[in-house]
Amino acid sequence: MFVLLLTVFVLAVFVGFEIITKVPPTLHTPLMSGSNAISGITVVGALVATGAGEGALATGLGLFAVVFATINVVGGFLVSHRMLGMFRRKG
Amino acid sequence: MDGETIRDLAYLLASVLFIFGLKGLAHPRTAVRGNLTGALGMLIAVVVTLVAGGVLHWTWIIVGLIVGSVIGTVLALRVPMTGMPQMVGLLNGFGGAASFLVAGAELVIKFGGDSVNPHGELQARIAIAASGLIGAVTLFGSLIAAGKLQELRFSWKGRKIWLSSSLLLPGRHVLNALCLAIGLGLCVLVVRNPETAAWYWLLVLAAAVLGVLITIPIGGADMPVVIALLNSYSGLAATATGFVLSNNVLIIAGSLVGASGLILTSIMCKAMNRSLANVMFATLGPTAGGPTADEVYAGRIKATSAEEIAMLFDGVQRVVIVPGYGLAVSQAQHAVRELATLLEARGVEVLYGIHPVAGRMPGHMNVLLAEADIPYDKLKEMDEINSVLPQTDVAIVVGANDVVNPVARTDPSSPIAGMPIIDVDKARTVVVIKRSLSPGFAGIPNPLFALDNTLMFFNDGKKAFDELIAAVKES
Secondary structure (H helix, E strand, O other): OHHHHHHHHHHHHHHHHHHHOOOOHHHHHHHHHHHHHHHHHHHHHHHHHHHOOOOHHHHHHHHHHHHHHHHHHHHHHHHHHHHHOOOOOOO | OOHHHHHHHHHHHHHHHHHHHHHHOOOHHHHHHHHHHHHHHHHHHHHHHHHHOOOOOOHHHHHHHHHHHHHHHHHHHHOOHHHHHHHHHHHHHHHHHHHHHHHHHHHHHHHOOOOOOOOOOHHHHHHHHHHHHHHHHHHHHHHHHHHHHOOOEEEEOOEEEEOOOOOOOOOHHHHHHHHHHHHHHHHHHHHHOOOOHHHHHHHHHHHHHHHHHHHOOOOHHHHHHHHHHHHHHHHHHHHHHHHHHOOHHHHHHHHHHHHHHHHHHHHHHHHOOOOHHHHHHOOOOOOOOOOOHHHHHOOOOOEOOHHHHHHHOOOOOEEEEEEOHHHHHHOOHHHHHHHHHHHHHOOOEEEEEEOOOOOOOOOHHHHHHHHOOOOHHHEEEHHHHHHHHHHOOEEEEEOOOHHHOOHHHHOOOOOOOOOOOOOHHHOOEEEEEEOOOOOOOOOOOOHHHHOOOEEEEEOOHHHHHHHHHHHHHHO
16 A cells, blocks of 8 residues: 555656646746645545544544645635736736 | 545546646646636545545534635735735645644544554554654744744844844754754654654644744745745645545645645755755855945945936837835835836837746746736746847846846855846846845845946835836926
């Protein structure tokens, strides 16, 4: 299992390098906020930890994780959308 | 197909959508759609987790999702474009926080009960320690970074101290090393005794202190590097949590973000001709023996006025505007745009030359100028603008200093030696809008200000452009 996950990890890093090097400098700020939103994928783990019914401590930690990750996801995608809407070809 | 297979296939779909989403950011034309594609991937991942992820209790999940969505929406809609670096800094931190909290919850779930897993799950234990370390460094480093970018200050022994300055603690290298050693030692303890949750929280505490210590000495113009690096950490934290949960979508999404942050970090470092270690641990300052401000400036500075600059614009063909952090501080972007419109109406070509580290985060200047409705095809990268500067009539530098300092090309002993710069000195006339002759972040005088073809317009960025607009309208 571990080797399989490691394989996925290494390949994903290479894919990341390939696609990110093509992002022009003018979009670097929205890239950061957008990738921030994507790193909010931790919300998936947070939801499971909160909802699994494994006691008050795990639920509490999960709840805070859900809040932080959701801020990340919603805030990140929304603020990127706002910024990207401003990039126009002709003024 | 059982529920688990369907869930994993949905996660795969989400991963593919993330990749397509980031690919869309390769061009401003496709970027909005790319961002929405990524958001769709996230929606799929969340929905499928709720439906097929083994969720039994809904109350707290719904509370968490609502609270997070409201805070996220309010932040995203209310932050001004000038506050974007702080916003991104905070979001980096929240990603790290979510990672170490999930890892903490998993520690309780997997190892907290009486039935300690006999197989041990070494991978999960190591990954929990890694999530705790990286996640807490990311959160607390980002909080400090965001505080610096927000220009917070505090009082210490009756003195006002700006958080944004480089705060150098005595013996900080020893402190850093000690803190890192304690953190790694606690990692080992967490891996060996996962049933003792106290080790994990001590690890989080040590990592928090480490995050603060690493970030606090970094100031001003080095902030883009730190923000990009913390961006990378937030991705790595998500990856580590993916190894805790053996979940591919976390690993893939986290690696994409980690790679993205690393690329930006390396671009920022190259744009300053400094290594990452140098940015993080060394202090930038004038070297002994460099010329003093008096030697460089005495008798050679020509101050100018808005009227004089307006006359310069008569009959010119190309004007290049080079913005720096001062543009953001004085919020001059709309005034810049207004002047550009006036000049363009007279048939002048107005371009913008943007240095990779101008501002406080990667792409900072581009976002501000785009906010003022300046079309993105006029925002030129350093190499491109340098090739047209020798055929440029007037170059206007507003709020930038070190990134246009020709010393970088000429003096190998200067602290910015070898840093690629925007060659405004090659333009026929250079106008520098600046409040005083004070040095930039590198702390060295700028001979550009004393060149024969340079005129200094001592003024605040926004006011200078307002005066210029009035003067051009009159002429």
